[in-house]
Amino acid sequence: MERENRVETISRLAQWRIDTFGPSSYRRSDSFKIGIWNWYLSVEKARYVYVRLFPEPGRVAKERPPLARFLLRACWSGPPRRSCVSPVHEHLLRSSEDFFWQLDTMYAGRFTIDVEFLDLKIASNNAAESSTSIWPNESIAVQNIASKSSLGCLSRMLTESIHADVTINTTDGVLKAHKAILASCSPVFESMFLHDLKEKESSTININDMCLESCSALIGFIYGTIKLDQFWKHRLSLLAAANKYSISDIKDCCEESLLEDINSSNVLERLHVAWLYQLQKLKKGCLTYLFVFGKIYDVREEINSFFQHADRELMLEMFQEVITAWKPISRRRESTSQPSMAPRLLLALALVLLASGASAASVGDTCSSEGDCGAGxxxxxxxxxxxxxxxxxxxxxxxxxxxxxxxxxxxxxxxxxxxxxxxxxxxxxxxxxxxxxxxxxxxxxxxxxxxxxxxxxxxxxxxxxxxxxxxxxxxxxxxxxxxxxxxxxxxxxxxxxxxxxxxxxxxxxxxxxxxxxxxxxxxxxxxxxxxxxxxxxxxxxxxxxxxxxxxxxxxxxxxxxxxxxxxxxxxxxxxxxxxxxxxxxxxxxxxxxxxxxxxxxxxxxxxxxxxxxxxxxxxxxxxxxxxxxxxxxxxxxxxxxxxxxxxxxxxxxxxxxxxxxxxxxxxxxxxxxxxxxxxxxxxxxxxxxxxxxxxxxxxxxxxxxxxxxxxxxxxxxxxxxxxxxxxxxxxxxxxxxxxxxxxxxxxxx
The missing domain is CATH 3.20.20.190 (Phosphatidylinositol (PI) phosphodiesterase)
Structure with missing residues (x-):
């Protein structure tokens, strides 16, 4: 009997074979797993035959209820051999009461029930959100396998210099790479090898503003072999290189990364980097950190030096940000009668800027170095x-x-x-x-x-x-x-x-x-x-x-x-x-x-x-x-x-x-x-x-x-x-x- 209750599974198909139904009017299968749920099939024989499909009761089915799209097939071995196929059903299944399939006739002989799951989704608790399938699209799965294989091949080409045809000279070392790969990711590299330039003739690229370690990180990113710690260590150098060689993917990745760990010790440097490379998201993040969250107080000692060299347009943006940050705080203060830090913030910023402005010479004043003169x-x-x-x-x-x-x-x-x-x-x-x-x-x-x-x-x-x-x-x-x-x-x-x-x-x-x-x-x-x-x-x-x-x-x-x-x-x-x-x-x-x-x-x-x-x-x-x-x-x-x-x-x-x-x-x-x-x-x-x-x-x-x-x-x-x-x-x-x-x-x- 235990064997008769077992359900065989392969991929998205489950099959329950019942050799003899016997005198009983109800049978339930053993549990079987498809997706993340354990399932049961049951057959109830009365005037009609009812086949039910339901998940195993428990925490998983309660917190992550399945939305199933499936069809069922019932077969009798005969003689003669007969079968019935259900329509395609799509149901949210929480218990045995949520679905049944009615068969009008029960024939003699071995009885087999097949369940083919066409799709399984985790039902969303929010009606506004769509449910997502637990199974990836087959083409995506193939693409993932192909991508993994390609990255493995590229890694071998790079590490073993397989048919390498270009030499990269850095400040302290040499790397080997492939013209086709470099050209495919950067229009600058492509131009080097497309036209009659010295890089094409000599098959050599001189990158005189990167050390071997940083350049290895750049090439590793291009070939898909870079490690996370390597990326984090060299991301500022990678950003400069991405800007120089027009590699937008690296530039975007560096910007997202620099946004993740802004703190008081690096926010001014990040703000300068954002301004230099026109990184709008990073610039907005730095300004929000300084003024919306009030961290300007944490950089009071560094801000004077920063304003000595900052671009005037950037300083105007900083003023706009602090005024914008102050307005909603001011309105809340008026409605709640609570003291606000924003006026003190604005006043502190004004005093800091006045101090930095007072220390900077203007047109016609004597100076000894660039730092003595004002912006512009x-x-x-x-x-x-x-x-x-x-x-x-x-x-x-x-x-x-x-x-x-x-x-x-x-x-x-x-x-x-x-x-x-x-x-x-x-x-x-x-x-x-x-x-x-x-x-x-x-x-x-x-x-x-x-x-x-x-x-x-x-x-x-x-x-x-x-x-x-x-x-x-x-x-x-x-x-x-x-x-x-x-x-x-x-x-x-x-x-x-x-x-x-x-x-x-x-x-x-x-x-x-x-x-x-x-x-x-x-x-x-x-x-x-x-x-x-x-x-x-x-x-x-x-x-x-x-x-x-x-x-x-x-x-x-x-x-x-x-x-x-x-x-x-x-x-x-x-x-x-x-x-x-x-x-x-x-x-x-x-x-x-x-x-x-x-x-x-x-x-x-x-x-x-x-x-x-x-x-x-x-x-x-x-x-x-x-x-x-x-x-x-x-x-x-x-x-x-x-x-x-x-x-x-x-x-x-x-x-x-x-x-x-x-x-x-x-x-x-x-x-x-x-x-x-x-x-x-x-x-x-x-x-x-x-x-x-x-x-x-x-x-x-x-x-x-x-x-x-x-x-x-x-x-x-x-x-x-x-x-x-x-x-x-x-x-x-x-x-x-x-x-x-x-x-x-x-x-x-």
């Missing part, structure tokens, strides 16, 4: 008597006043020979014997608001290089670096700043076909603004917001006319008028066009480029030139260019001046272009064109010695008024006092 300022060697002074390094972002104007209604700070950095050495290994024009990297320039870059491109060493010409050619001692390096910096910036537009002006000495290869390899083509959309007869350009929304955020102009038709690179002077560069373009009261450019007042070109730099660059002379003479030339070129303000203002050593410098000149041009004011700082938000808010004048600066000598000082104009002009934009200290007063007003309500 640079400690330059432009002070009198050999002193250093704080000068502006960053213009006001015109996007803060909207993006609804045509692109030719904005002005952009532009760096002449952006790649020619003072103190750098040639990537060939040779010493540089040539002129330099800037002081910081392309990435730093872009972070400081530079949006126009001037690059000289040459065919050199079987690649495209950024170089100065010597007798019309590029040599080791005039070659700075391969162009691909700078183009990748630009791509990384555009990747991380989806609202920014960059213009590249190429002084082009390359042969046909060279530039498309390097631009494709850099990954910049996805941002390319097509020549077909550029206005041909001096009309307005597309709206800036449309260029941003369509992700056409890179304008490239070449000095070679033939390349517009052959390579799709716009010939500059079909769209831009440009004044003479060098000393001839710095004569007071004059703004002649360069030889290749149409006349400055030509209306067939809708963009205006104003050069203002000496023939022989001078880091000392530029201090005076980038001040009052620059602002004076701005007005001169406006008058001689058909009353058009320049869209690009190109200078050497853009961070050097007697005060406001090139950033101030850009603000002046944008003020006239964007809102009809003398400075974009005067534009009134959400107002008609020409509505300006002019602040009261600042006290005159204390007298300082004019900078000594320098080739640029004779290029036009006095610098006596530049200090006052520099103070048109409020210094950092005044900004923080204003914000603090705003907070105190809020607290008084």
């Amino acid at each position: 300022l640079h400690c330059s060697d432009c002070g009198g008597g050999g002193d250093k002074t704080c000068t502006r390094a960053k213009p006001i972002d015109p996007l803060t006043h909207g993006t609804g104007l045509p692109f030719n209604n904005y002005s952009w700070l532009t760096t002449h020979n952006s790649y020619a950095l003072a103190g750098s050495s040639s990537a060939t290994g040779s010493a540089l014997i040539t002129q330099t024009n800037q002081e910081d990297t392309i990435t730093a320039q872009l972070k400081n608001g530079v949006r126009g870059l001037m690059l000289d491109t040459y065919d050199f060493n079987n690649d495209v290089w950024l170089c100065h010409s010597f007798q019309g050619k590029c040599f080791n001692f005039t070659a700075f670096q391969p162009a691909i390096n700078v183009l990748k910096e630009i791509r990384t910036f555009l990747d991380g700043n989806p609202s920014e537009v960059i213009t590249i002006f190429l002084e082009d000495y390359t042969a046909s076909g060279s530039l498309p290869k390097v631009f494709n390899a850099s990954g910049l083509m996805k941002y390319w603004f097509p020549v077909a959309k550029m206005p041909k007869s001096g009309g307005d350009w597309p709206l800036l917001k449309d260029m941003i929304s369509q992700n056409e955020r890179l304008l490239v102009f070449t000095s070679k006319k033939s390349k517009e038709a052959s390579e799709g690179i716009a010939y500059e002077w079909s769209y831009v008028v440009e004044n003479q560069y060098g000393n001839e373009g710095m004569v007071e009261g004059k703004c002649p066009n360069r030889a290749e450019s149409p006349a400055m007042d030509s209306k067939s070109q809708s963009l205006v480029l104003m050069n203002f730099f000496t023939t022989d660059p001078s880091q000392t002379g530029v201090c005076a030139n980038n001040s009052a003479p620059l602002v004076s030339m701005l007005k001169t070129c406006h008058d001689l260019s058909g009353n058009r303000w320049p869209n690009y203002i190109a200078v050497d050593f853009y961070m050097r001046s007697d005060g406001g410098g090139a950033p101030l000149a850009t603000d002046i041009a944008n003020g006239h272009l964007v809102c009809g004011c003398d400075n974009i700082a005067y534009c009134k938000a959400n107002s008609t064109f020409g509505t300006c808010v002019i602040p009261p004048p600042s006290p005159p600066p204390s007298p300082r010695k004019a900078p000594s000598g320098g080739k640029g000082t004779s290029a036009g104009g006095s610098s006596s008024s530049s200090g006052a002009m520099a103070r048109v934009v409020l210094p950092k200290l005044s900004f923080f006092f204003g914000v603090a007063l705003l907070i105190l007003v809020i607290l008084s309500y």
Whole structure:
């Protein structure tokens, strides 16, 4: 009898064989397991035959009741052999009363009952939630097995270097990998091997900013072999690499991980990382931790140093977050009469910021290092008597006043020979014997608001290089670096700043076909603004917001006319008028066009480029030139260019001046272009064109010695008024006092 009550199971099928039913009217099977439940079958013989299916009573069935979809089959061995099949049933089964199948006839012979479970779900206690199957989709199961097998194969390929075809050089070791796998996960790696670049030719990638251990973690992630502790140890390095090589999966994973363990000792570092790599979820998490949960008090000692170097826009977001956090707390306090910590929090933050602002020098103040100057300022060697002074390094972002104007209604700070950095050495290994024009990297320039870059491109060493010409050619001692390096910096910036537009002006000495290869390899083509959309007869350009929304955020102009038709690179002077560069373009009261450019007042070109730099660059002379003479030339070129303000203002050593410098000149041009004011700082938000808010004048600066000598000082104009002009934009200290007063007003309500 025990054997007759046993139910055989395989997969999702259960079978109960009853050899003889006997005189009894009721039989129940032994329990059998399908899924996570123990089940029973029973047969009751009366006028009809009733077959029941139910789970074993107990905790599992009560807490996790099964929702079953099944069919039953009853067979009699005969003779003759007969069978009945039930419809497909779907029932929530808790007890033997929840389901029965009625058979009208009971035949003689061996009796077999089959139950085929088509699906089993754990019924949800919440009616709004759907129940989920305990069995995975078969295709998913196959995929899981296949994925596991593939990961095993990839692991062997990596660890045993099976058919490895690329070498990766790190700072302290070498790794072997496979081009196809690297290229499949990163568009940057793909470009390296797709085009005729040195990585393709040598089958070598130099990753000079990662150690062997960190790079092993990166490759391990790509191959699927990374361990959790390895990931956690190197996640900041992995994040930087993911940003550099455009590997979004790693970037997303790092962001989620960094969100998991925010604490008082790392929250400011995480906030900086979030700002640097545009990680919105991480940034929001850090701000919530600091202000919603009130952990700002735990970092009082570190916050002062943080604000010395934090970006101004980030600080404004922090103020907004603390005010947002205070409002609901304030409302609850009013309704419950309970004291709130939010006013104290705001006041503490204001005092901290005032302290940090008070310790930071403003425009025109003396300094000894970058840390002495406020946000957006640079400690330059432009002070009198050999002193250093704080000068502006960053213009006001015109996007803060909207993006609804045509692109030719904005002005952009532009760096002449952006790649020619003072103190750098040639990537060939040779010493540089040539002129330099800037002081910081392309990435730093872009972070400081530079949006126009001037690059000289040459065919050199079987690649495209950024170089100065010597007798019309590029040599080791005039070659700075391969162009691909700078183009990748630009791509990384555009990747991380989806609202920014960059213009590249190429002084082009390359042969046909060279530039498309390097631009494709850099990954910049996805941002390319097509020549077909550029206005041909001096009309307005597309709206800036449309260029941003369509992700056409890179304008490239070449000095070679033939390349517009052959390579799709716009010939500059079909769209831009440009004044003479060098000393001839710095004569007071004059703004002649360069030889290749149409006349400055030509209306067939809708963009205006104003050069203002000496023939022989001078880091000392530029201090005076980038001040009052620059602002004076701005007005001169406006008058001689058909009353058009320049869209690009190109200078050497853009961070050097007697005060406001090139950033101030850009603000002046944008003020006239964007809102009809003398400075974009005067534009009134959400107002008609020409509505300006002019602040009261600042006290005159204390007298300082004019900078000594320098080739640029004779290029036009006095610098006596530049200090006052520099103070048109409020210094950092005044900004923080204003914000603090705003907070105190809020607290008084």
